[in-house]
Amino acid sequence: MGQYFDDYYTPPRILRTLALAGVSHFAYSSTSTVITDDADFLLEERIAMHELSEGRAKPILWVTHDMLKHSRDLSLFMNETGGKICGLKVHGVSETWEPFGNNLKRIFAIAQERGIFVMLHTGEHEECEAGMYKRICKAYADIPVILAHGRPIQQAIQMLRNCPNTFVDTSFMPHEHLQRLLKEGFANQILFGSDTPIPGRHLKSSLPRHLRARIAMSKHIAGKDWNKISWLNARKLIHFI
Numbered sequence: 001m002g003q004y005f006d007d008y009y010t011p012p013r014i015l016r017t018l019a020l021a022g023v024s025h026f027a028y029s030s031t032s033t034v035i036t037d038d039a040d041f042l043l044e045e046r047i048a049m050h051e052l053s054e055g056r057a058k059p060i061l062w063v064t065h066d067m068l069k070h071s072r073d074l075s076l077f078m079n080e081t082g083g084k085i086c087g088l089k090v091h092g093v094s095e096t097w098e099p100f101g102n103n104l105k106r107i108f109a110i111a112q113e114r115g116i117f118v119m120l121h122t123g124e125h126e127e128c129e130a131g132m133y134k135r136i137c138k139a140y141a142d143i144p145v146i147l148a149h150g151r152p153i154q155q156a157i158q159m160l161r162n163c164p165n166t167f168v169d170t171s172f173m174p175h176e177h178l179q180r181l182l183k184e185g186f187a188n189q190i191l192f193g194s195d196t197p198i199p200g201r202h203l204k205s206s207l208p209r210h211l212r213a214r215i216a217m218s219k220h221i222a223g224k225d226w227n228k229i230s231w232l233n234a235r236k237l238i239h240f241i
């Protein structure tokens with residue numbers, strides 16, 4: 001949810017989209033942190049989502065360098081009135097993060113202290129390829145790490161194989177990659193992801209219809225492993241009520 005370029009995606013809008021797609025419980029982050037580090041505003045967003053979802057939506061705190069400057073332990077941004085923060089997210093394209101730099105190590109240390117996961121955006125960009133994070137994932141082997149999007153796929157596979165604390169999500173992931181991951185035996189390290197509402201910016205049809213189709217195909221591909229991918233793996237990390 002949150003501000004994304006010229007659009008603001010409100011909690012009601014996100015909840016309505018996901019409900020139409022058949023999603024009841026989910027984790028989310030706010031893109032608003034990219035443009036503001038106003039802790040009160042970001043808390044208001046989380047409170048609205050928490051109340052409207054009746055606690056079924058769990059917040060992942062999207063962290064920026066400015067947020068760390070204002071609050072070295074991020075306590076200023078971790079108020080639980082809007083629901084307990086379940087993870088910390090870093091996006092290596094929206095701003096530069098050294099893959100074993102002091103600020104990223106600080107993020108991992110905070111996650112370690114609080115017993116939560118770290119989510120790292122990965123993609124076919126030299127700033128955020130999955131394999132870049134091998135050193136830090138091994139250094140903090142007790143911290144679950146979600147390699148969002150699982151890209152590049154071969155690097156993601158090597159990470160899943162060499163770092164048992166890593167996971168991938170399927171948002172923006174081709175179905176062929178999901179098939180490959182399952183064939184490689186990683187059913188316990190895959191989380192279904194929708195990346196709502198971003199796909200809707202590139203669709204001519206409705207986003208709920210697109211998500212229902214994605215869910216149906218993923219379920220077909222996963223077969224007996226669908227319950228793990230759609231729910232059980234996430235529940236271990238996010239502690240849904």
